Amino acid sequence: MTALYKKIIAKLAKTLCLRAAKHCCKRSRLFLSLPLLMLCLSPVHANELTINIAYVMQSSSKPSPSLALFKTPENNGVAGAELGIVDSNTTGKFLNQHYALQVIDGADSDELIEALNSWLATNPGPVILDVSDKVMSAILALPEASNRLFINATNKSDRWRVTQCQAGLVHTAPSYAMLGDALGQFLMARRWREWFIVEGSSEADKAMANAYVRSSKRFGTEITGRRTWTFDTDLRRTSQQEVPALTQGEDYDVVLVADADNLFGFYLPYNTYLPRPVAGTHGMKAASWHRSIEQWGALQLQNRFFDTNGRPMNEDDYNAWLAVRAVSEAVTRTKSANSATLYQYLMSDKFDLAAFKGRKLTFRNWNGQLRQPIPLVQPESLVSQSPQQGFLHPNTDLDTLGYDKPEVRCSMAQE
Amino acid sequence: MKSWILPAMMMAASPAMADIAYVSNEKDDTLTLIDTDALEVLQTIDVGMRPRGIIFSHDYKYLYICASDSDAVQVLDVATNKIIHNLPSGEDPEQFALHPNNHHLYIANEDDAVVTVVDTEKRDVVAQIDVGVEPEGMAASPDGKWVINTSETTNMLHWIDASTQELVDNTLVDQRPRHVEFTKDGKTVWSSSEIGGTVSIVDVASKAITHTINFKIPGVHRDKIQPVGVKLTNNGKYAFVALGPANHVAVVDAKTYEVLDYLLVGRRVWMLEFANDQKLLLTTNGVSGDVSVIDTDDLKVIKTLKVGRYPWGVAVKP
Numbered sequence: 001m002t003a004l005y006k007k008i009i010a011k012l013a014k015t016l017c018l019r020a021a022k023h024c025c026k027r028s029r030l031f032l033s034l035p036l037l038m039l040c041l042s043p044v045h046a047n048e049l050t051i052n053i054a055y056v057m058q059s060s061s062k063p064s065p066s067l068a069l070f071k072t073p074e075n076n077g078v079a080g081a082e083l084g085i086v087d088s089n090t091t092g093k094f095l096n097q098h099y100a101l102q103v104i105d106g107a108d109s110d111e112l113i114e115a116l117n118s119w120l121a122t123n124p125g126p127v128i129l130d131v132s133d134k135v136m137s138a139i140l141a142l143p144e145a146s147n148r149l150f151i152n153a154t155n156k157s158d159r160w161r162v163t164q165c166q167a168g169l170v171h172t173a174p175s176y177a178m179l180g181d182a183l184g185q186f187l188m189a190r191r192w193r194e195w196f197i198v199e200g201s202s203e204a205d206k207a208m209a210n211a212y213v214r215s216s217k218r219f220g221t222e223i224t225g226r227r228t229w230t231f232d233t234d235l236r237r238t239s240q241q242e243v244p245a246l247t248q249g250e251d252y253d254v255v256l257v258a259d260a261d262n263l264f265g266f267y268l269p270y271n272t273y274l275p276r277p278v279a280g281t282h283g284m285k286a287a288s289w290h291r292s293i294e295q296w297g298a299l300q301l302q303n304r305f306f307d308t309n310g311r312p313m314n315e316d317d318y319n320a321w322l323a324v325r326a327v328s329e330a331v332t333r334t335k336s337a338n339s340a341t342l343y344q345y346l347m348s349d350k351f352d353l354a355a356f357k358g359r360k361l362t363f364r365n366w367n368g369q370l371r372q373p374i375p376l377v378q379p380e381s382l383v384s385q386s387p388q389q390g391f392l393h394p395n396t397d398l399d400t401l402g403y404d405k406p407e408v409r410c411s412m413a414q415e
Numbered sequence: 416m417k418s419w420i421l422p423a424m425m426m427a428a429s430p431a432m433a434d435i436a437y438v439s440n441e442k443d444d445t446l447t448l449i450d451t452d453a454l455e456v457l458q459t460i461d462v463g464m465r466p467r468g469i470i471f472s473h474d475y476k477y478l479y480i481c482a483s484d485s486d487a488v489q490v491l492d493v494a495t496n497k498i499i500h501n502l503p504s505g506e507d508p509e510q511f512a513l514h515p516n517n518h519h520l521y522i523a524n525e526d527d528a529v530v531t532v533v534d535t536e537k538r539d540v541v542a543q544i545d546v547g548v549e550p551e552g553m554a555a556s557p558d559g560k561w562v563i564n565t566s567e568t569t570n571m572l573h574w575i576d577a578s579t580q581e582l583v584d585n586t587l588v589d590q591r592p593r594h595v596e597f598t599k600d601g602k603t604v605w606s607s608s609e610i611g612g613t614v615s616i617v618d619v620a621s622k623a624i625t626h627t628i629n630f631k632i633p634g635v636h637r638d639k640i641q642p643v644g645v646k647l648t649n650n651g652k653y654a655f656v657a658l659g660p661a662n663h664v665a666v667v668d669a670k671t672y673e674v675l676d677y678l679l680v681g682r683r684v685w686m687l688e689f690a691n692d693q694k695l696l697l698t699t700n701g702v703s704g705d706v707s708v709i710d711t712d713d714l715k716v717i718k719t720l721k722v723g724r725y726p727w728g729v730a731v732k733p
Contacts, residue, residue: 090528090548091569094585297567297591300525300549332570332587354568354591354610358660359638397636 049097049337052125053327055081055320056116057105058135070262077130077154078103079309080317084324086308097331099324109135113142120144126339128323130154130316140169149339149346151323154316157207162403165367165410168343172322172370173315178402179286180211181218182374182386183256183279185400188219189388192253196276197226198246198268204260208281212256225249229264243271256280283378286386289318290377298356322355322370329353357385366405366413371398434690436697436731437478438706439466440723446480446491447706447722451690451697451731454708454718460496463489468510468553469728472535473517478730479535481508481522488522488533493732503540505531510594512553512562514577521562521575523550530564530573532580542580546573552594557601561619565592565606572606574622586622589613594686596645598669605654607642614642614656616672628656628667632677635661644686648693648711655696655709657684664698664707666714678716680707688729699726 055078073079081101088099104119106112109132116127116139126149129136136155139145145168152160152171161175174182187195195216199209209226216223227246247255247268255272257280259265265282277283291312294302301321305313313321330342330351345351347368352360357373364371376384391400399405405413433452440447444464448457463482470479471493478491481504488504488511491497505524508531512521519541522531528548532541547569555562555577562575570592574584589611596605597619604617616626630640641659647669648654654667663677664684681700684707688697696709699722706726708718 087548087568091566091571094547094569094571094573095587297549303526352590352611354570359641360590360610360612396638398638 047096049095049331049335051097051099051327051331051337052123053081053085053099053101053324054116054119054123054125054127055101055103055105056112056127056129056131056135056139057103058109058112058131059105059107073309073311073314075309076314077316077320078105079305080313080319080321081128081153081324083305083308083317084321084328087304087321088324088328091328091332095332095335097328099328101324109138113138117142117144120148124339125337126151126327126342128153128320130320133157133159136160140166147340149327149343151326153320153323156204158211158403161367161369162407163409165408165412167412168339170326170343170346170363170368170370172319172326174288174372174374175369175402176207176211177214178369178372178374179208180215181401182286182376183284184212184215184219184221185386185388185391186284186376186384187221187254187279189384189390192277193221194224194250194252194254195221196224196247196249196252196255197258198229198255199226199258200229200261200263202261205258208258208260209256212258212280224252229259239267239271243267244273246273247271248273252276254279255283257282284383285377286374287315287377288372288374289313289315290375290382292377292381293356293375295382296356296358301356322353322361325355326351326353326370364399364405367403367408367410368412369402371396371401373398374401434731434733436688436690436706436729437469438697438699438722438726439469439480439728441465441467441701441725441727443723443725444482445723446478447726448496449697449706449720449722451695451708454720456720456722458496459723460491462491462498463487463501467727468508469730470511470513471730471732472513473515475732477535478732479511479513479520481511481728483507483509483525488520490535500538502533502535502538503531504533505529505540505543510551510553512555514555514562515557515559519577521553521555521564523553523564525549525551528566530562530575544573544575544580544582546582547571547585552592552606554595554597554604556597556619557599560601563595563604563606565595567591567593567609570608572604572617572622584622586617586624588615588617588624589627593643594645596647598647599649599651605645605647607645607656609641609643609659612637612640612642614645614654614667626672628672628674630656630658630661630665630674630677632658632661632663635663643684644698646687646689646696648689650693653711655687655711657687657698659683659685660702662700664696664709676714678709678714680709680716681705681719685726686728688731690731697729697731699729701725701727 129152150169156176255278257265269278330345347365387397393399436449438447446460464484468481480489487501492499507526508522509525518535520533530544547566549567551567552565564573572586589608591610593609594607606615614628615624640661644657646655654669656665666676682702686699698707706720
C-alpha cells in the first residue's frame with residue numbers, strides 16, 4: 001500500500017519536474033535547467049531524506065567491578081544515541097527527514113569490523129564509534145571508510161586529536177587532555193598547586209595520569225608523588241589500612257586518581273594519609289556529563305533520558321546523543337545526507353549546537369574535536385564548570401582545554 | 416479642611432494610578448508584587464511549584480501562572496490575590512499565550528513536545544498539538560489568526576492556525592529559540608535564539624526570515640550573549656532584547672534593526688515587561704534575584720529591586 005503511494009508521489013513529482021524543466025528551457029538557457037533535471041532524476045524525492053546511522057559498539061573486555069550497581073549498563077552510550085534519534089525524528093517529521101540507528105555490536109574485534117564493513121557497503125550514512133584505539137585504527141583503514149563521516153563518541157585518546165586526526169573523523173567525547181585541563185584549571189582557581197597522583201595500570205589509566213602531568217606542566221604546579229595501584233590486596237576489607245600507606249609522602253593539596261575502569265578509585269576519598277580532597281576519575285571528576293546537571297534546560301534532557309531508560313544519563317550516553325544531534329543539525333541545515341557535505345558543514349563556522357551546557361558547541365576544524373565546557377562533578381552534584389574564569393585564549397576560552405592548534409601535529413592543522 | 420484633601424488626593428492619584436507588576440520567583444514558589452510608581456515591593460504571594468510564565472487575562476481579572484513542577488496552570492483572582500482554581504495544563508507548562516478571544520490559552524508543555532489549548536472558561540482541553548522537542552516560547556498574533564510556538568531543541572517556529580488548532584507551517588531559526596513577539600500590526604515576528612545568539616525577524620505573510628540581528632558587547636564573549644525576552648514599544652520605535660548571562664538588555668531600533676545601546680542590568684536577565692504606559696521596562700534577573708527598572712525615554716537603568724530567588728516571568732496590571 002505504502003509502496004504504491006510512494007510510486008504515485010514519485011510519478012507526480014516527475015511530471016512536475018518535467019514541466020518545470022520545459023518551462024526553464026523556454027525562459028532561460030539550457031545550463032540553468034540542467035541541475036534541476038539532475039535533481040528530478042535522482043531516485044529519492046528531493047525533500048525526503050532518510051539517514052541511517054550506524055553505532056559501532058565494542059563490548060568491553062575490561063574487568064568488571066564487583067558491585068552490580070557499578071557495572072556498565074548494557075545499553076551504555078547507545079541509549080543516548082537512541083534518544084538522539086527520537087529527538088531528531090521529532091524535528092525531522094516537520095522536514096520530511098527520517099533517522100534510524102543500526103547498532104553493530106560485538107566483543108570480537110574482527111567480527112565487529114567485518115559487520116561494519118558489510119554495513120558500509122550498502123549504507124552511505126554516518127558512523128558513530130564506541131570502540132578502542134585498535135579497532136578505530138582498523139575501521140578507519142577500511143577502503144569503504146574514505147569519504148565517510150565518523151563520529152567518535154567515547155574514545156578519549158589524545159592521539160586521535162594530536163597526531164592521527166583526519167578528515168571525516170570528529171569527536172564528541174572530550175580527550176584526556178581536555179579533562180585534565182578542566183580539572184587543572186579548577187585546582188589552580190582553588191590554589192591547590194601540589195598534586196599527588198595515584199594511577200591504575202591499564203592503558204587508559206596511564207593516559208589519564210599523563211594528562212594530569214601535562215596539565216601540571218601547563219599550569220606550573222608540582223607533582224609531589226606518583227603511585228601505581230597494584231591490586232595486591234582485596235581492599236573491600238582493608239582500604240582503611242592500605243590507602244593511607246599508599247598516599248603517605250610529601251605534603252600535597254589534592255590526590256588525583258586515574259582509574260578509568262572504576263576498580264579502586266572509590267576507596268580513596270576519606271582514606272588518604274593527609275586529610276585532602278580526592279579528584280580525577282573519582283571524588284571530584286571532570287566529565288562531559290553527569291546526572292546532577294540540571295542548569296541550562298538540562299532538566300528536560302535528563303528527564304527524557306531517565307523516563308526512557310530508567311537510569312541516569314552518563315557521559316557516554318551524552319556524547320552519543322551529541323553525535324546524533326550534530327548529524328541531524330547538519331542534515332537539517334544542509335538538507336543533505338551526503339557524508340562529505342555533512343562533514344564540511346560540521347567543520348564550518350556556520351555549525352553550532354545547543355547542548356545544555358550554557359553555550360553553543362562547535363568543532364575545532366583543525367582536529368575535529370568538539371569544543372565544550374567540561375563540568376566538574378562530585379557524586380551528588382555539580383561543583384563547577386571549566387574553563388575557569390581568567391583562563392584566556394585569543395580565539396575562544398574553550399580552546400584552553402586540551403591540545404591547542406599550534407600543538408597539533410597532524411596534516412589537518414597544517415593547512 | 417480635611418474635606419477636600421481626600422477628593423484632591425484621589426484626583427491626583429487616578430490619572431497616574433500605579434501599575435502593579437507581578438514577578439514569578441522560580442525557586443521560591445512565590446510571586447512578588449511591585450508598585451511601579453513608588454518602585455517598591457508590595458507583597459509576596461505563595462503559589463504552586465516552580466512558577467515561570469505568567470500572564471493576565473485581557474480584562475486583568477485573572478493572572479495565569481505556569482506552575483511547572485505542579486504540572487498545572489493556576490488561576491489567581493487578582494482582586495483577592497488568591498488562587499481560585501487550576502486549569503488542566505498538560506505536563507510541565509513553561510510558557511503560554513492567551514488568544515485575543517480571552518479564553519483560549521496556548522500552553523507549551525516542555526517535557527511532552529506538545530502545545531495544549533485550554534479553554535479558560537470551560538476549564539477543559541480544546542486541543543493538543545504535536546510540535547518539536549522542548550516547546551518553549553508562545554505568542555498569538557494580534558488578529559488572532561496565528562499562534563506561534565518555538566521549540567528549543569528542534570529550533571523551529573511552529574505556526575498554529577488558531578481557527579483549526581492545526582500546525583500548518585514551520586520556520587527553521589537559530590539554535591534554541593526562546594521567545595516570540597508579534598509587532599503591533601501583526602505583520603512581523605521577532606524571535607530570539609538563545610544559543611544561536613541572534614534575533615530573527617520573520618515576515619508573517621511568507622513565514623520566512625527577512626533579517627537577523629547579531630549582538631556584540633565589548634568585554635563579553637559572544638557565546639555568553641544569549642537573547643531571551645523581547646519587548647517592542649507600541650510606537651514602533653524600540654525593541655528591547657534581554658541577553659541572559661551577558662547581563663545586558665539590548666536596545667534595538669525597531670525600524671532599521673540597528674542595535675543602539677546595551678544597558679547593564681542584573682545577572683542572567685530573562686524576561687521583560689513594560690509598565691506605566693511603556694515609560695518603564697522591568698527585567699527579571701534570575702541569578703542576582705532582582706528586577707531592574709529601565710526608563711525607556713532616557714534608556715537608563717533607574718532602579719534595582721530585590722525580589723525572590725530566580726525571578727523568571729513578569730506581568731504588569733495597569
